[in-house]
Amino acid sequence: MPALFEIGAEGGAYTVDLTRDALTAALPAMRDGVVIADEHFARLLEARGQPAITLIADEAAKSLDAVGDVIVRMRQAGATRGTHLWAIGGGAIQDVAGFVASIFMRGIQWTYLPTTLLGMVDSCIGGKSSINVGAYKNIVGTFHTPRTILIDPSLTATLNTAQRVAGLAEAAKICFCRDDATFTRYLRHEPHPGLRPEAFEPIIALSLGAKKWFVEIDEFDRKERLLLNFGHTFGHALEGASGFRLSHGVAVGVGVLCALALSRVLGASPGGEAPRFEAHMRGLLAALPELPAILRDVDVPTTLDRLKADKKHEAANYRFVTVDAVGRVQLVRLPKDAATDAAVTAALYNVLESLSR
Numbered sequence: 001m002p003a004l005f006e007i008g009a010e011g012g013a014y015t016v017d018l019t020r021d022a023l024t025a026a027l028p029a030m031r032d033g034v035v036i037a038d039e040h041f042a043r044l045l046e047a048r049g050q051p052a053i054t055l056i057a058d059e060a061a062k063s064l065d066a067v068g069d070v071i072v073r074m075r076q077a078g079a080t081r082g083t084h085l086w087a088i089g090g091g092a093i094q095d096v097a098g099f100v101a102s103i104f105m106r107g108i109q110w111t112y113l114p115t116t117l118l119g120m121v122d123s124c125i126g127g128k129s130s131i132n133v134g135a136y137k138n139i140v141g142t143f144h145t146p147r148t149i150l151i152d153p154s155l156t157a158t159l160n161t162a163q164r165v166a167g168l169a170e171a172a173k174i175c176f177c178r179d180d181a182t183f184t185r186y187l188r189h190e191p192h193p194g195l196r197p198e199a200f201e202p203i204i205a206l207s208l209g210a211k212k213w214f215v216e217i218d219e220f221d222r223k224e225r226l227l228l229n230f231g232h233t234f235g236h237a238l239e240g241a242s243g244f245r246l247s248h249g250v251a252v253g254v255g256v257l258c259a260l261a262l263s264r265v266l267g268a269s270p271g272g273e274a275p276r277f278e279a280h281m282r283g284l285l286a287a288l289p290e291l292p293a294i295l296r297d298v299d300v301p302t303t304l305d306r307l308k309a310d311k312k313h314e315a316a317n318y319r320f321v322t323v324d325a326v327g328r329v330q331l332v333r334l335p336k337d338a339a340t341d342a343a344v345t346a347a348l349y350n351v352l353e354s355l356s357r
């Protein structure tokens with residue numbers, strides 16, 4: 001089976017495979033390694049004779065305490081410097097496993113099998129791991145790419161609508177950030193949460209192909225890759241302000257709408273594919289009947305406070321990704337003053353009101 005991609009990285013190129021039933025095919029290779037999996041997949045593996053270190057995939061699992069616990073359990077399972085780590089789960093498992101792989105005995109090799117659509121279309125490449133400390137989400141982390149990423153699209157069959165929307169929201173964002181032509185190709189696949197697993201395959205390939213461009217040209221997040229933060233400053237703040245009732249991907253879906261609204265408040269009228277992108281994102285979010293009630297409970301001043309505490313800002317300026325008149329994402333710096341607070345607040349009210357009805 002030829003690799004879907006090879007991704008160039010400073011620590012050596014790594015491969016991405018997209019194969020139906022990849023999880024079953026990988027079972028024999030896991031025998032000699034140590035496996036970290038979420039509850040659902042740990043149970044499935046154990047039924048097939050493969051033990052796993054089990055984590056509940058939530059934000060609490062992404063803490064330094066939980067990381068310490070995983071390291072102890074790895075050692076108890078006999079892990080050494082030469083052990084290969086396998087991670088099976090969504091972005092939360094990836095974050096913990098990637099972080100542990102980067103620090104355990106100063107770094108060991110690992111393989112990642114994403115099990116959520118978000119993991120498959122977005123987080124699995126790029127090599128980042130992020131851990132929460134106190135109230136600060138994703139505040140510590142490392143870059144440590146897996147040797148191989150094995151994508152098994154059949155695993156999407158058991159994802160609920162919110163998990164599917166979360167993945168499509170990130171895929172749409174990546175394709176839109178890449179260029180108009182990529183987003184047009186994305187829309188041709190008629191993405192919606194009810195798709196069968198096979199129909200997600202071309203969307204996964206397109207999204208990862210677009211993200212590959214960003215991570216190869218700017219592996220360490222200094223310039224181009226920062227554009228992929230589109231919707232994330234708002235998204236992270238909304239995720240926290242909702243008490244994590246909004247998942248990361250859904251919060252990013254709402255966040256890109258806020259970033260578009262902010263672009264308009266600042267005087268631009270996003271053009272190009274931006275109107276179709278916005279309509280598509282609103283369509284995805286409309287598939288979530290629980291969303292209006294969650295958003296009605298989100299407090300705007302709390303969200304603004306969280307947004308100001310985001311780690312992506314600079315000492316004197318806030319940094320946002322907005323969309324210009326020809327539909328291109330751009331990194332903008334806004335002074336830390338009352339006018340910026342008012343613009344951001346207006347964007348938040350505008351979007352939250354439109355989605356709360």
Ligand SMILES: NC(=O)c1ccc[n+]([C@@H]2O[C@H](COP(=O)([O-])OP(=O)(O)OC[C@H]3O[C@@H](n4cnc5c(N)ncnc54)[C@H](O)[C@@H]3O)[C@@H](O)[C@H]2O)c1
Nearest residue numbers: 038057090091092093115116118119123128155158159248
């Ligand atoms: N490291 C990165 O580059 C990166 C990028 C984006 C997001 N993230 C992080 O990823 C996290 C979100 O990840 P996520 O949305 O993939 O979900 P998740 O890992 O938080 O899992 C969400 C839920 O889905 C369940 N689940 C996983 N696979 C399933 C399957 N196939 N069928 C049924 N249920 C399944 C999990 O057990 C869990 O209950 C956030 O913490 C976010 O910060 C990291």
Ligand SMILES: [Zn+2]
Nearest residue numbers: 170232248252
């Ligand atoms: Zn994201």
